Amino acid sequence: MEDHFFEKVYDIAKQIPxxxxxxxxAIAKALxxxxxxxxxxxxxxxxxxxxxxxxxxxxxxxxxxxGKHHFQGTNLMQQLLESxxxxxxxxxxxxFEKVFWEPEVSEL
Numbered sequence: 001m002e003d004h005f006f007e008k009v010y011d012i013a014k015q016i017p018x019x020x021x022x023x024x025x026a027i028a029k030a031l032x033x034x035x036x037x038x039x040x041x042x043x044x045x046x047x048x049x050x051x052x053x054x055x056x057x058x059x060x061x062x063x064x065x066x067g068k069h070h071f072q073g074t075n076l077m078q079q080l081l082e083s084x085x086x087x088x089x090x091x092x093x094x095x096f097e098k099v100f101w102e103p104e105v106s107e108l
Contacts, residue, residue, distance in 0.1 A: 005031075009043040010050070012103045016057040020101035021085045021093060023061045030103035039062075045070045056080040063096030 012027050024044070025039040033039075040058070044067055047053040056077045060066045068077040068091065078088045087094040 002062065005036075005039060006043040006046060007071065009040050010047060010053045012056060013044070013047070013053050016054055016101055019086060020084065020099050021057045021059050021063070021081070021096075022033075022101045022103055023059060025061050026100075027101055030105050031081075032105065041067065054067065057084075057101075059093060063093035063100075065091045065093075 008031055009027055011023075012030055016022050025034070025059040027040045028034055028036045031040075044053075044055045044058050048053045048070055055067065058067065058070065065081075065088065067076050068075075071077045071080075073079075078091070081088055081093070086099055093099060
């Protein structure tokens with residue numbers, strides 16, 4: 001069950017456009033499991049060996065880089081976001097609303 005859920009999370013994460021971000025909760029909502037944002041976080045932290053999953057583009061609901069400790073190097077998550085043109089100050093995305101991407105709600 002968990003592996004299946006994680007794969008669905010990864011499928012949505014792969015759709016996040018370059019230079020945009022989404023939140024754990026938005027992915028959970030898109031999967032029809034709005035209360036499972038924490039499980040989405042677990043999926044993102046479990047994806048560190050998967051180069052096809054842009055986990056750096058998934059942040060908390062107010063744009064804070066809460067998953068940054070799962071990336072090798074002290075500021076790798078921030079560096080990856082900045083390389084895509086996203087400004088980060090004090091571990092929070094500047095103009096979060098402008099770069100936020102809302103995934104489409106899918107039917108399970």
